[in-house]
Amino acid sequence: xxxxxxxTVKLSSELDLDRPNLEDYLPSGSSIQEPRGKLRLRxxxxxxxxxxxxxxxIIDDSFTRCFKSNPPEPWNWNVYLFPIWCCGVVIxxxxxxxxxxxxxxxxxxxxxxxYIPVHFLLKGHDKLRKKMxxxxxxxxxxxxxxxxxxxxxYHGPRPSIRPKQVFVANHTSMIDFIILEQMTAFAVIMxxxxxxxxxLQSTILESVGCIWFNRSESKDREVVARKLRxxxxxxxxxxxxxxxxxxxxxxxxxxxxxxxxxxxxxxVCPVAIKYNKIAVDAFWNSxxxxxxxxxxxxxxxxxxxxxxxxxxxxxxxPGETAIAFxxxxxxxxxxxxxxxxxxxxxxxxxxxxxxxxxxxxxxSFSESMLRRLEEx
Amino acid sequence: xxxxxxxxxxxxxxxxxxxxxxxxxxxxxxxxxxxxxQLDRNAKGFISAxxxxxxxxxxxxxxxxxxxxxxxxxxxxxxxxxLSAFSGKATTQQxxxxxxxxxxxxxxxxxxxxxxLEVLRDLSGSFMSDExxxxxxxxxxxxxxxxxxxxxxxxxxxxxxxxxxxxxEVEVPVD
Numbered sequence: 001x002x003x004x005x006x007x008t009v010k011l012s013s014e015l016d017l018d019r020p021n022l023e024d025y026l027p028s029g030s031s032i033q034e035p036r037g038k039l040r041l042r043x044x045x046x047x048x049x050x051x052x053x054x055x056x057x058i059i060d061d062s063f064t065r066c067f068k069s070n071p072p073e074p075w076n077w078n079v080y081l082f083p084i085w086c087c088g089v090v091i092x093x094x095x096x097x098x099x100x101x102x103x104x105x106x107x108x109x110x111x112x113x114x115y116i117p118v119h120f121l122l123k124g125h126d127k128l129r130k131k132m133x134x135x136x137x138x139x140x141x142x143x144x145x146x147x148x149x150x151x152x153x154y155h156g157p158r159p160s161i162r163p164k165q166v167f168v169a170n171h172t173s174m175i176d177f178i179i180l181e182q183m184t185a186f187a188v189i190m191x192x193x194x195x196x197x198x199x200l201q202s203t204i205l206e207s208v209g210c211i212w213f214n215r216s217e218s219k220d221r222e223v224v225a226r227k228l229r230x231x232x233x234x235x236x237x238x239x240x241x242x243x244x245x246x247x248x249x250x251x252x253x254x255x256x257x258x259x260x261x262x263x264x265x266x267x268v269c270p271v272a273i274k275y276n277k278i279a280v281d282a283f284w285n286s287x288x289x290x291x292x293x294x295x296x297x298x299x300x301x302x303x304x305x306x307x308x309x310x311x312x313x314x315x316x317x318p319g320e321t322a323i324a325f326x327x328x329x330x331x332x333x334x335x336x337x338x339x340x341x342x343x344x345x346x347x348x349x350x351x352x353x354x355x356x357x358x359x360x361x362x363x364s365f366s367e368s369m370l371r372r373l374e375e376x
Numbered sequence: 377x378x379x380x381x382x383x384x385x386x387x388x389x390x391x392x393x394x395x396x397x398x399x400x401x402x403x404x405x406x407x408x409x410x411x412x413x414q415l416d417r418n419a420k421g422f423i424s425a426x427x428x429x430x431x432x433x434x435x436x437x438x439x440x441x442x443x444x445x446x447x448x449x450x451x452x453x454x455x456x457x458x459l460s461a462f463s464g465k466a467t468t469q470q471x472x473x474x475x476x477x478x479x480x481x482x483x484x485x486x487x488x489x490x491x492x493l494e495v496l497r498d499l500s501g502s503f504m505s506d507e508x509x510x511x512x513x514x515x516x517x518x519x520x521x522x523x524x525x526x527x528x529x530x531x532x533x534x535x536x537x538x539x540x541x542x543x544x545e546v547e548v549p550v551d
Contacts, residue, residue, distance in 0.1 A: 041520040048544040057433035357436040362501030
């Protein structure tokens with residue numbers, strides 16, 4: 001989730017050969033020439049299927065749609081609604097916002113004045129210290145949620161703290177983490193951020209257990225996989241929360257889940273999150289705004305309304321690959337939250353597609369050509 | 377149209393419509409403009425090659441580089457004119473003209489053996505050798521009454537492609 005969208009980093013290790021077939025999802029007709037007897041000049045010159053696909057992609061494509069923030073329809077456009085809206089703005093910015101900042105400040109004071117003593121004084125009593133730190137983190141997250149007037153409805157059984165399980169959820173903004181964390185102190189795996197967020201990550205989140213990754217390092221993947229495995233095995237560790245999409249999506253679609261969370265040999269508990277855009281769009285478009293601006297936007301809106309569903313834990317079926325398992329869980333989450341699935345890797349936001357896809361098209365074209373050349 | 381403001385006036389729409397020979401309806405032009413602004417991230421008034429390539433479906437197309445040369449840096453008016461060949465209202469001749477332009481990369485009005493070979497190379501990649509490509513091309517050219525030294529003009533393209541029932545249409549999503 002770094003803001004430098006011009007980085008074209010090649011993550012060829014991400015786009016594995018064992019991904020489900022992209023061709024099954026793409027809408028247009030195939031560019032495979034239908035075998036229709038002998039090869040003629042017009043078959044060779046007729047590149048219209050390939051051109052049509054390219055033009056179709058230029059005009060509209062399912063990947064860009066995932067990251068489009070859809071602004072709400074303006075409703076304040078007439079003579080008596082406009083003053084009402086103006087009053088609303090005044091209330092939100094000059095009454096609600098200062099109150100919320102106050103609540104948040106009080107929350108931080110309470111949190112820090114409890115956390116720092118607990119962290120240092122209870123050094124020897126690890127179990128008690130961890131328990132208190134967990135509760136304190138849940139507390140500060142509740143304060144955060146209150147500071148945007150978060151109206152969160154939780155459905156389903158609350159997560160139990162057991163070993164050998166991970167939680168996966170769809171990702172819309174970093175506030176997903178805060179909303180889930182206020183209910184259960186999860187350990188989290190995150191991209192290391194700069195600025196004040198990074199500071200929070202390295203101090204407070206350390207206490208609930210955190211794993212860092214660096215999206216731009218391809219070797220990082222193996223290291224992270226190992227850290228994940230170690231964490232899940234440890235009985236003392238907090239349950240791990242993973243966002244397998246790897247990037248923020250606009251809460252209308254889900255992109256492909258990375259298989260890392262699904263090959264740890266443990267139970268996967270899906271969590272679906274759906275935001276109601278009635279007051280504000282919670283999608284953090286990291287290309288358009290920084291996290292601070294995003295938080296400020298939330299804090300000057302009426303409320304953040306969302307539903308969280310804790311769904312039935314899933315285990316990998318015998319004979320199922322990690323990727324198929326990931327797709328199955330993605331299906332469960334997408335259906336529950338009413339999201340459409342697209343076959344794209346979220347990391348394509350930061351890098352180009354692997355040449356493998358183009359090569360598939362080239363291969364089928366070549367085979368068809370050569371076969372038809374032989375026909376009489 | 378000047379620099380890309382995010383509001384299109386009726387006059388702008390009519391100007392663009394005229395420029396694309398009325399092949400798109402006014403609603404389609406508005407949709408295309410929304411798309412143009414979406415791809416043109418910093419409102420420069422044109423879409424750079426990099427921004428086109430950020431659409432994965434386009435980047436994986438074998439002819440993407442060729443098309444990129446034609447569409448890179450176009451302003452909105454020319455962008456719509458470029459896409460007009462894919463409108464449902466475009467005639468077969470207009471579509472064939474577009475295909476001819478894709479082949480005629482040096483814009484000299486004629487397509488040589490090598491021009492066709494280049495496109496074939498894009499489409500087949502490493503799955504056909506140069507010898508195989510030349511063999512295929514020479515064979516079909518000969519059958520159609522041309523030779524390796526022939527230059528194909530637009531009329532030749534029209535003659536060869538008119539009968540094959542060209543299907544080259546993209547629907548512009550209109551909200």
